[in-house]
Amino acid sequence: MNILIAYATTEGQTRKICRFCADVLIDEGHSVELLDVGDDDGLDLGRFDAAILAASLHLGTFQKDMGEFAKTHGNGLAGLRTMFLSVSLAVASGEAKDLAELDRICGRFFDETGWRPDQLIHVAGAFRFTQYDFFKSLAMRWIAHQQGQDVDPTKDREYTDWQALRRAVLTLAGPAGSS
Ligand SMILES: Cc1cc2nc3c(=O)[nH]c(=O)nc-3n(C[C@H](O)[C@H](O)[C@H](O)COP(=O)(O)O)c2cc1C
Incomplete structure (x- = not known):
C-alpha cells in the first residue's frame, strides 16, 4: 500500500511517533510518505491507499494546521482507509473520565473539520x-x-507505549499484498 502519514507537532513527540509508524509500515513492505502538515503545498491524495493523520493536544485543542489540512483534504481522505492518532498526556492516566473527555475533544475536531477517520487511536505523548x-x-x-x-x-x-502503537498501526495496513 501507499500510505501517507501527515502530522502536526509542537514539541516533537508526534513527529517521533509518526517516524516510528513509518518504520513499522516500511518494515511490512509498504511505501510511506511522511508530511508535516505545515509543509502541505497542494498534495495529491489520489496516489495513496491509506492515510494516518496525527496531532497533539495543547490546552484541549489540536494544532490549527491539522484542522486546516483535514478540512482542505476532506474529499481525498474520504476515499482512503484512515486513522487519526490523537497524542495527549491525559490518555496516560487511564482514567475513564479522561478518556471520555478525549473522545469528546476528538468528536469536536471531527465535527469542525467535517472529516471522520475510520479509526481513532489515543496515543500517550511525553x-x-x-x-x-x-x-x-x-x-x-x-x-x-x-x-x-x-x-x-x-x-x-x-x-508512549511503542508496542501498543505498533499493533494499532498494523490494523490499518497488514503486510504488503494482504489487501
Ligand atoms: C502547553 C501544553 C499544553 C498541553 N495541554 C494538554 C491538554 O490539554 N491535554 C492533554 O492531554 N495533554 C496536553 N499536553 C500534553 C501534550 O499533548 C504532550 O506533551 C504531547 O506529547 C505533545 O506532543 P508534541 O510534542 O507532538 O507537540 C500539553 C502540553 C503542553 C506543553
Whole structure:
C-alpha cells in the first residue's frame, strides 16, 4: 500500500511517533510518505491507499494546521482507509473520565473539520521539559502534580507505549499484498 502519514507537532513527540509508524509500515513492505502538515503545498491524495493523520493536544485543542489540512483534504481522505492518532498526556492516566473527555475533544475536531477517520487511536505523548520555557515548565509541573505524577523537571519523560502503537498501526495496513 501507499500510505501517507501527515502530522502536526509542537514539541516533537508526534513527529517521533509518526517516524516510528513509518518504520513499522516500511518494515511490512509498504511505501510511506511522511508530511508535516505545515509543509502541505497542494498534495495529491489520489496516489495513496491509506492515510494516518496525527496531532497533539495543547490546552484541549489540536494544532490549527491539522484542522486546516483535514478540512482542505476532506474529499481525498474520504476515499482512503484512515486513522487519526490523537497524542495527549491525559490518555496516560487511564482514567475513564479522561478518556471520555478525549473522545469528546476528538468528536469536536471531527465535527469542525467535517472529516471522520475510520479509526481513532489515543496515543500517550511525553513531557518535554528540556524544550519548555520557564512558564510552560511551571504549567506542566502543575499538570503532572494534578495527575499524581512524580516528574523530574530537568528530564524529559515519555509515556508512549511503542508496542501498543505498533499493533494499532498494523490494523490499518497488514503486510504488503494482504489487501
Ligand atoms: C502547553 C501544553 C499544553 C498541553 N495541554 C494538554 C491538554 O490539554 N491535554 C492533554 O492531554 N495533554 C496536553 N499536553 C500534553 C501534550 O499533548 C504532550 O506533551 C504531547 O506529547 C505533545 O506532543 P508534541 O510534542 O507532538 O507537540 C500539553 C502540553 C503542553 C506543553
